[in-house]
Amino acid sequence: MSHPLIPIVHDLAKSVASQLGLEAVAVYFYTHHSPPTLRVDIRHPERDITLEDCAQMSHCLEEVLDASDRVTTAYVLEISSPGLSNDLTTDRDFKSFRGFAVQVTAHSPDHGQQAWQGTLIGRDEVAVYLNQKGRKITIPRDQVSLVQLQEGPS
Template identity: 50%
Template sequence: MTHPLIPQIIDLATPIVEEMGLDVVEVVFQTNKRPPVLRVDIRNPASDTSLNDCEQVSRALEAVLDETAIMPGAYVLEISSPGISRYLNSERDFIAFKGFEVNIATNPPYKDKKEWRGRLQGRDEKAVYLNRKGRAIAIPCAVITKVQLAD
């Protein structure tokens, strides 16, 4: 379940990050840690995400979060790059990683399988398309729980 502050944080972070030519990939608020950790994953679409990118976003976002005071009490702000072993969510992800090996989890099972692996061919509103050993497979979006780059 998503923390109720996440949409507000995304609304605050997105214009800051986009002004720097970067993308917000994911925002997670880990309230089970003391102090809680707010992690914002960013990506530089033009090149590898650098430490400098993370530092700039951290400074700018920290100032806005402090100014708006939406964070309840003390927290740790982490800005990071999601790396390549991550989940595919956005249309941009599916375009950028076309041709890469992916793992797809389904629930309920699709054609009696919960796990699928193949080369990503694309995605539309109905399905994610894989190439498995030369055969095209369309897995309905309605049963997909996650799509992740394969190791």
């Protein structure tokens, strides 16, 4: 299960990014780091992310986070570009890679299974859908921890 601060930080990051002409793609909170690391991935809709984009986002988001009093623990803020990741995170990713081979990993096992491979059909508010050898597989979205592109056919 994702950390409860992630949706709060993602909403704040989306607002800040929008003001800077950027998109906040994903938020990760690595609590196993010492101190914990709060990473926000950003992208520009028309070009590659620059170091200046990351610095601006970091400065502005840091001010918003400090003012919000929502994050009460010490953390390191890291702003990054998602680059060419195999992880599918945004609605745009799920539309772009419909028909591609993916692996879906759940937070915990469901009937003894924690990962599924197949061809991506799509995602909605309720679930992630795969085609697995002609059979439609439905994985509840709140159980999905990771969706990754796979090499080769599914």
